[in-house]
Amino acid sequence: MDKITTVAVIDGQGGGIGSIIIEKLKSKIPNIKILALGTNANATKSMLKAGANEGATGENAIVYNAKEADIIMGVVAILMPNSMMGELSPKMAEAIGGSHAMKILIPLSKCNIKIAIPGEYNIQQCIDSSVELVKDHISNLE
Known part of the structure; x- marks a missing residue:
């Protein structure tokens, strides 16, 4: 692979899920570059501690x-404006949704969204997937 793939992990509140992903x-x-992008400084700090290469907040x-x-x-x-108790602004949701990046998202029941997939999966299984x-x-980029 000639170019190193950059993965932006976005999280808010305490950064717990983002840290596990990282x-x-x-x-x-x-051999990837991981950017920790937090909606707040605590989330960014947690994701950097988990091993992100770089981090930025806000x-x-x-x-x-x-x-x-x-x-x-x-x-x-x-992808939802005002989610994470208002930490994720409409501008953030628009930028994420409008990005040409591949989006790989984890369903989380407390997000008040149900994804129509068969069976029940815990957060760890979703992160592994x-x-x-x-x-x-x-692999498909190579």
Whole structure:
């Protein structure tokens, strides 16, 4: 692979789900660049601690980096304006949704969204599946 794939992981509140995603990505796909994009400083700090290569916080950071990423990961709510108790602004949701990056999103019941997939999956299974989707997407780019 000539170009290193850039994965932007977007999270808010405490950054817990983003941190788990980053730890899994680092262990399964070591040759990628991971950007931790937090809606707040605590989320960014947690994701950097989990192993992200770089981090940035806030609306402008997310809007700017959404167009630079090859893949965007997070919970499905990152596409919804005013989600995460209002931390995710309409501008952020628009930038993420409008980005040409592949979006690999995790369903989360507290996002008040139901994804029509058969069966019940816990958050860990969804994160594991999302990492496999990243691997598949990168393989198809080669």
